[in-house]
Amino acid sequence: MTPTLARPNASSPHEPELEPLEHAYEPLGFVGSLGAAGIDLIVGARELYSVFVRTLHYVVRGRREKGAVIRQMYEIGNRSFLFLSITMGFIGMILVYQAGLQAKRIVPDFTLLGATFLELLVRDFAASLGALMLATRVGAGIAAEIGSMVVTEQIDALRMCAADPIDFLIKPRFLASIVMTLVLVVCAGAISFVAGGLTANIAFDVPLRTFFNHELVDFGDMAIGLTKCLAYGAAIPIVSGYCGLSTFGGSEGVGWATTRAVVNTSLAIIILNFFISGAGFLVFPG
């Protein structure tokens, strides 16, 4: 599946408005294209892994540039706050409304609505939906920025100065993203919970006191939520940075890189979510 994860190498000039990579596989037939997609997936995964390892390497031993991480924290964190607050606020309202409708069908009992919502929010929705939003906002931004640097040959200029673009560009975003994803998810989760509480109060007459109930949240939920934040925070800059670095083909390239970054980062989050949720359920079955 997903040839989109693959590195775009053969740009076919035929239909540049299609993704050239997928187009290049057309004559292979169904099985052939599956195989080609599989190979590209493996190649893509390996390169992604290499970017990840090199980033970790530079986190430990790279040179420290003053202010770079702080600047990225501002870029990733502060500038996404409004966007994330609004979308997560709406998510809170929607989820509580839907859950209320769902509960109404069997038992019209809303006493545990807030507690269950909070549990789900902590364990999954705050981190996962927040990260999906961050993937669009931050992932697209990182890919567009690095992609423009690739097509204007600034990355080559960096290499000429013996600076690894991973150390110089991805590392600060990596560190900033891990910290700010956590901070943003906590804030956005809180906003989402409050918005949900108000919705429950207005739509189903649940008293706020009953809704704001944290007794179902246990250590397991916190651990799973935290793991997700860290994993997503790490995945967003790595995947989108990789998409940015593999930009090709001049002016249109930046657009395609940005598109790929959004899709691949979102997919990465959904897949990570599956594995962390599954593992979490097995470790903390309560």
Place this chain on the structure above:
Amino acid sequence: MIQFKNIVKSFGPKPVLNDVSFDVPTGSVFFIIGASGVGKSVLIKHLVGLLYRDSGEIWLDDEDISKFDESRMGAIRKKCAMVFQHSTLFDSMTCAENVALPLRKHKHLSLREALAEARERLKVVRMQEFADRYPPEMGDGMRKRVAIARALTVDPKYVLFDEPTTSLDPVSARRVDALIRELSDKLGVTSIVVSHDLTSLFAIADRIVMLYRGKVRLQGSRADFKSTEDGVVQQFIHGRATGPFEL
């Protein structure tokens, strides 16, 4: 007959054209010359409704088209075709499809008929062998010829060329010149050529107008330009680095 009357155009605070007037006689190869950024391309884009003037009038065959809206411009655009500076073929279509598109839209041909007709029209510009190639695979000169074929599909009375020979190699450039001359001589098409290619200018121009700092500096025939006493014009047409010419 095309007439520009007192055209004024500025982009924000920056004036580009300041009271430009001249006539383009029918059937001629008409050159608009001037330094880069003087507003030559801006001026001809007014003719096809890609830009609108601040004041002044543009008369095309006894109609003032300067106030035409997008829907009335349709008829003008069929009469007055344009070849863009970078050819601007549709990247997602083959050469034949590029030429077939206006045929399909305006002559109501089926796709098959339009493609057959497109191949015929590519023959005229000697591009029939490349009918199934995509524009990004081809050189600038080849793309330019396809763009000319595409512009001619609507059987226009006037064709606007925006720097047709800039960025072409000398051989391709001279071929494009020959094509423009042929259009005028054989089909009676009026060509308006925006250019600063002096070789084309002295090879094929019937009449020339030179824009300088937002105004018409000189208009006339090739002979008029060669014999003028005006230092600015002299410096430009001889391509000298020093002189009274200011940018």
Place this chain on the structure above:
Amino acid sequence: MAAEAVGAWFLEIAETTGAMTVLLAKVLARLVPPRVDARELVKNLYKMGVRSLPIVAVTALFTGAIMVIQAATIVKRYGAEGLLGWGAGFGTLREIAPLLTALMISGRVGANNTAELGTMVVTEQLDALRVLAIDPISFLVAPRFIAIVSTLFMMTLFADALALLGAAYTGDALLGVSPTTFYNGLTSGLLNFGDVATGLVKSVVFGLVIALTSCHFGLATKGGAPGVGRAVNATVMASAAGIFVLDYLTSFALGD
């Protein structure tokens, strides 16, 4: 300072919304009588629809699985295995499948569409169309518009089915709830056609949001290659925000 920024932000949103409304009106005007290029429509349906199948399939399968994992804790707590199908199905069909499909299609199709239109704008291909007296709205925008809305609708149907499949088999693997029990829980009467329809109505609304934003930001692209990147960025953000706001409004409007 902050107030100024908020004010400017509101003005910008108002301006964008206004421009999108105008664009919508222009597109609708081309639909009656239909003046839409059929070839472009088919081309875009293929490119947007068929080629999005893999990522929609992966998203849906994983989403169904995740929904069951989330419901699992609650199901175990109450020992209500028979309700698993209903519990996971309700949220999936009404909310999560349309929402996540829309987000993925926004990322893939919407962003791509903006990049494509944006590239055409900055390379003057749109002007070239106009100069050939071909209306860019009926030739380029309207086919994409229709293709995006119908793609999202069909993808949501597809995602609904796959998400339930993913959910059923995860329930089997994780909780030992057999797929038969799962489907019984789905069809026992607690879920009805209205729930599926709610999700599908939402998908049409989301499709309109994605089509409008992506076409608008694509056509409004300025400033060369970096401009295309900025336009794509603006599209994905505006689509996401628009999807959530309208999701909320449609949820309330459709009610139970």
